[in-house]
Amino acid sequence: MAGAVVVHEGRVLLVRRQVAVGRLSWQFPAGKVEPGESCEEAAVRETKEEAGLDVVAVAPLGERVHPITGRHVSYTACEVVDGTAHAADTDEVAEVAWVSLPEIPRYIPYGLFKPVQRYLDVALRS
Template sequence: MTQQNTEERPVIAAAIVVHEGRVLMVRRRVSEGQLSWQFPAGEVEPGESREDAAVRETQEETGLTVKAVRLLGERVHPATGRLMSYTACEVIGGHAHIADTDELAELEWVTHAEIPQYVPYGLFEPVQEHLEAALTR
């Protein structure tokens, strides 16, 4: 009989950062399957809320200081099988740049019309709805 790993993998918290009519996207050095461009994200640490993790990961990866506005939703990502949490965030300070050069290769502020070029497989519906409202005003 083989022993099963009963330890769950940590939730991944993603930050949906909208600023001046664009959304922040990053390209990881190591892609997860077809996921090349994505939102700043990382594992939720023990005792940390999903919203706090999204804020922390954005700071660590991009140097940008953001605050969580609201949790948009959660799902098991169809491409990675990881439990994902998505939090809408707003910029409160700093300048976005590649702060974590080990993890990130590129960073872009993307318009609503450009999103399909970066994420051709589509977005999680609550994220899509949030971006349509935030980017098409």
């Protein structure tokens, strides 16, 4: 799996899944890495498919086995190039939100992957 950590204008993009996986409802745009595709390319593609945004990959943030889904996830920092975020894939995504640093625990109460949290602590500082 590849996840996109999209920061824009002091907020990070989260998407709410139509179907929650356990406690996981809100998350970063994410999906499977297709054959021949890098994790960074998958993060960019998934952001376009799920949230309608054109983004560019900036830096890999790390990988882990997600504690809720059990899936291997690679996280990539991304920046917006064009578009307006919306629930582009309504089969998968119920809604999108631009979330400030102090608001993240309301959306993701179980905490973030430490390298992602460290990146957001710097990227979302006002």
